[in-house]
Amino acid sequence: MPFPHNVYKTQRIVPIRFERAVIGTPVLDMPDIDDRGWFRPDPAGNNAATNDHGFVVGVSEGQHVYISVEREKIEGTATLFVKSSDETVMTVKQNLGADQLNPGATTLVRIEGVSGGAGAIPKIARVQVHFGTNTGPIIAELSVWVYRNVNVNLVPHNVTIQTAAGGDGVASAANITTVMDTVKAIWKAAAVGINVAAIQNHTVIFATAGVANWQAEINTLLSTSWVPGSINAYFINQILMPGVPGVLGLGISRPNSVAFGTPNPGIILGDTNGGASRAADSHYLANDIAHEMGHFFTLPHVDLIDQTPAHQGREEIWALRMLMHPTNTHFFSDFRNDTGYGVAGDGTGYRGSLITLKDLVDSGNAAHHSTDAEVKTSRTAITSAAGPY
Amino acid sequence: MFVNFLKLGSLLISIVLSNACREGSTNAIGLSPTPSPVPVANSRGDRPMNELIQKVIAKDPTATLDARRIGSSAAEPLSRLTTNEDPLVRELALRCLIESGGDGLSRIFAKFLTDEYGSVRGAALAGTSKYIDPSVLPQLINALDSSGDLPEMREQIALLIGRIDSADTRELLARLENENDQLARDGIVAALAKLGDQRGRADFVDGLRNAKGDRLKRYLDYVDYINQEWAAKALGPVLYDKTPLMRIGIDGIPNLGPGNLRACDIALNLIAKILKPTFKFPVDMKTNYTDEQLQEARRVLGVK
Numbered sequence: 001m002p003f004p005h006n007v008y009k010t011q012r013i014v015p016i017r018f019e020r021a022v023i024g025t026p027v028l029d030m031p032d033i034d035d036r037g038w039f040r041p042d043p044a045g046n047n048a049a050t051n052d053h054g055f056v057v058g059v060s061e062g063q064h065v066y067i068s069v070e071r072e073k074i075e076g077t078a079t080l081f082v083k084s085s086d087e088t089v090m091t092v093k094q095n096l097g098a099d100q101l102n103p104g105a106t107t108l109v110r111i112e113g114v115s116g117g118a119g120a121i122p123k124i125a126r127v128q129v130h131f132g133t134n135t136g137p138i139i140a141e142l143s144v145w146v147y148r149n150v151n152v153n154l155v156p157h158n159v160t161i162q163t164a165a166g167g168d169g170v171a172s173a174a175n176i177t178t179v180m181d182t183v184k185a186i187w188k189a190a191a192v193g194i195n196v197a198a199i200q201n202h203t204v205i206f207a208t209a210g211v212a213n214w215q216a217e218i219n220t221l222l223s224t225s226w227v228p229g230s231i232n233a234y235f236i237n238q239i240l241m242p243g244v245p246g247v248l249g250l251g252i253s254r255p256n257s258v259a260f261g262t263p264n265p266g267i268i269l270g271d272t273n274g275g276a277s278r279a280a281d282s283h284y285l286a287n288d289i290a291h292e293m294g295h296f297f298t299l300p301h302v303d304l305i306d307q308t309p310a311h312q313g314r315e316e317i318w319a320l321r322m323l324m325h326p327t328n329t330h331f332f333s334d335f336r337n338d339t340g341y342g343v344a345g346d347g348t349g350y351r352g353s354l355i356t357l358k359d360l361v362d363s364g365n366a367a368h369h370s371t372d373a374e375v376k377t378s379r380t381a382i383t384s385a386a387g388p389y
Numbered sequence: 390m391f392v393n394f395l396k397l398g399s400l401l402i403s404i405v406l407s408n409a410c411r412e413g414s415t416n417a418i419g420l421s422p423t424p425s426p427v428p429v430a431n432s433r434g435d436r437p438m439n440e441l442i443q444k445v446i447a448k449d450p451t452a453t454l455d456a457r458r459i460g461s462s463a464a465e466p467l468s469r470l471t472t473n474e475d476p477l478v479r480e481l482a483l484r485c486l487i488e489s490g491g492d493g494l495s496r497i498f499a500k501f502l503t504d505e506y507g508s509v510r511g512a513a514l515a516g517t518s519k520y521i522d523p524s525v526l527p528q529l530i531n532a533l534d535s536s537g538d539l540p541e542m543r544e545q546i547a548l549l550i551g552r553i554d555s556a557d558t559r560e561l562l563a564r565l566e567n568e569n570d571q572l573a574r575d576g577i578v579a580a581l582a583k584l585g586d587q588r589g590r591a592d593f594v595d596g597l598r599n600a601k602g603d604r605l606k607r608y609l610d611y612v613d614y615i616n617q618e619w620a621a622k623a624l625g626p627v628l629y630d631k632t633p634l635m636r637i638g639i640d641g642i643p644n645l646g647p648g649n650l651r652a653c654d655i656a657l658n659l660i661a662k663i664l665k666p667t668f669k670f671p672v673d674m675k676t677n678y679t680d681e682q683l684q685e686a687r688r689v690l691g692v693k
Binding site: 117118119120121148149150151152153154155195197198200214225227228229230239241243244247248249250251252255256258259260291292295300301304306307308326370377379380382383384385386387 | 484512541
């Protein structure tokens, strides 16, 4: 059924959009899309060769992802076909395997990575939506960056903290397996696979049951069965830092470890800060671990702006939806600040999980894009001699 | 496919090393198609070794801790596992070798600098870096030439070559002539500079003075890598640069110190490390230095 659309002078009409295929907690084969800005330089520096623009999604070689196709300004019954611009790089089908898209406002397409870049530079092909026939005019494109998977090892530790008296030990109550599954889903969008060890259970003796005090007891934690060649994540009941209430997690990457004299790098997550408990909030914990892993991969906070008492870092949706925003969760309940990742039990919005692909350094706002291209930065760091550990 | 029998105490089990050494392995360096099977351990004393082997085959990252405990006697069975078809097993075997130590490891690691999987290459880089010796130079040159679509690998391999005093700078200069990627060029220039090539040193100083952002951070890392007086003395202009370059803040405790080290802070730390002057203030990796302190560092360099 045609619909009227009044245009005054000129207007750019977008008939079709691409979106992340799910709302809420990250899902392994449903990555976020880097839809920031319209132009991006080709990561190999060869803009003329690709000349693609618009949205970008990251895919692993030999694996598939689902992306949602939204009919924005075109009839739900219009005949549309989906094709890959280069099937040696990736293939794309409507969800049920056909080239023709299902009718309706929304449908999923399945993108299969065929051959990816082995390092930080992807192989690129475009999902193209044709109107009428499979050779009809192209009315939408999604750039697909295919990478060969790189691996990161992670060892989760569940640490019971008891006093010297014994019998009063308190362990983390987090569902570590679920947390790790979500961590994997977040980093999959960068074609980074997480090889998670079995949960290592330990008991340590500290001054107060269930509590690790900064810094001496934290140092002890970071020496507890610390595994080289892996990111070590310690799950405990509570972190206590005098004068700094509300600490739920600490991320100590290699530079942090050198600066502050901890025996090893590591991530420490507390279930509770004495008030709020996050033990049952696997989404929150996973986002925190994935964020800290980003720091291990040398990623800074978005636009190099940290959280302060006055500000939660950059406070607009552009930044809030990124994994490397400094704040999880944020206090902005306005619908315009919905990151698409849902709301935690206390009503605050989850930080997003977007790991940026594009490098918008050529934009008119280039000064604020020094932290772009996080996928490239991460993959370079992971595969370097220094590595992420 | 072959089946290898391992004896764990009184328990005999079979481990299927799936395609561990199949001809046409995915490894791009042409590994031997028929390597020897993983050694069979028979005595009770071999139990830790067997457990280590099992862990590597099972892709358990905690194997590295076992390898560190066992030490260099684990090197031989671990080196055989580096030929496994599964990249995760290859990577883990290499990471275990880094921890176990052993003889002649640099050449084993260098074989995998051209592996088709990035995390295997990363482990190979880490291992080669730790155990580097001059015997590995031909492999490094070969790996440099075989990393055509991986500029980040060319940069890292060039840096390894620069650590071998006997390396011929003409080899690197020839590669520099044909190198178009800035990251790889920077790595080659740093290696040449470390090896004492005068053009390399001039290019390096020029790069250090013109680099911004991530590239400047990389150049500061190169100064640390070069670790020579002339490079430290080239840091004068950077002492004026207050761009944040290295995050040291710890999420959750933002008031613990500065969130970032600036270019000038990193430069001062490098001057302290390489030139070892006596400053009137403590030098550490968690301080944003004052203008007066930065001025004192400039005086050490003899610049305004």
